[in-house]
Amino acid sequence: MTVTSSLIEDAKNENVIERRINDFSKKDLDQLKELFLEYSKELGIDLSFQGFQEECNNILLKYSPAVGGDAILLYDGSEAAGCVALRKIDHDTCEMKRLFVRTKFRSKKFGYQLASSIIKIAKELGYKSLKLDTLSSLTSAIRLYKSLGFFTTDPYIYNPIEEAEFYELKL
Numbered sequence: 001m002t003v004t005s006s007l008i009e010d011a012k013n014e015n016v017i018e019r020r021i022n023d024f025s026k027k028d029l030d031q032l033k034e035l036f037l038e039y040s041k042e043l044g045i046d047l048s049f050q051g052f053q054e055e056c057n058n059i060l061l062k063y064s065p066a067v068g069g070d071a072i073l074l075y076d077g078s079e080a081a082g083c084v085a086l087r088k089i090d091h092d093t094c095e096m097k098r099l100f101v102r103t104k105f106r107s108k109k110f111g112y113q114l115a116s117s118i119i120k121i122a123k124e125l126g127y128k129s130l131k132l133d134t135l136s137s138l139t140s141a142i143r144l145y146k147s148l149g150f151f152t153t154d155p156y157i158y159n160p161i162e163e164a165e166f167y168e169l170k171l
Contacts, residue, residue: 001066006140011124013071015076015077015109016074016075016076016081016110016113017074018072018073018113018117018160019072019073019074019075020021020062020070020072020073021059021060021064021065021069021070021071021072022064022065022070022071022072022080022089022120024071027063028073029059029060029168031071031080032059032071032080032083033056033059034055034080034097035073035080035083035098035102036052036059036083036100037080038100038102039083039100040052040100042100043135044153045135045161046094049160050161054105059071062085062088063085063087063097065125066138067087067088068087068088068094068125069085069087069088069094070085070086070118070121071083071086071098072084072085072114072117072121074089074101074110074111074113074114074157076105076108077160078080079103080102081100081102081105081108081110082099082100082102082105082111082114083098083099083100083112083114084096084097084098084099084114084115084117084118085097085098085118086118086121086122086125086130088127089131089156090147092127092129093127093128093130093131093132093156094122094125094127094129094131094133094143095120095130095131095156095157096115096122096130096132097132097139098154099111099114099118099132100113101114111140111141111144112137112144112147112148112159115144115145115148116148118130119148119169119171122171123171127171128170128171129148129168129169129170129171130165130168130169130171131153131155131156131166131168131169132145132166132167132168133155133156133159133165134164134165134167134168135161135163135164135165136163136164136165137163138149142165142167143165145169148169149169149170150167150168150169151167151168151169152168153166153167153168154166156168
């Protein structure tokens, strides 16, 4: 596989690399799965209603460009710092999934960087709307989404979690 990553300088002049799913090595896929599992553990919620285990075992089937999706793995130096994924809902609509940054990297604005990058990809893929669901307790994430222009919307998928909130961004 050819690796075509973008090199970005963060505020502290450390090398940060974003790698997209088409450029993932086996190690990158393993890193993404590990981040997904950390994300789930941190939420403390059983995500089986979303088919989470199957998703982790078949990341390429769920998020590859061949099915209208994508995923980004962000490295700070050689360490995987965070991730985000995109999946197709329908011809005009996609969904942001699994935005996650490891705790020790959260002061570096990587959540903003990942969300901004996946929004750009959604636009490039021709989607007109980007949706997401989150939990009301994730106040930092909600602040981030609102700062990027997301607004509350009606539920668009099944989510049995009482504190689930739904957001949308018109692209």
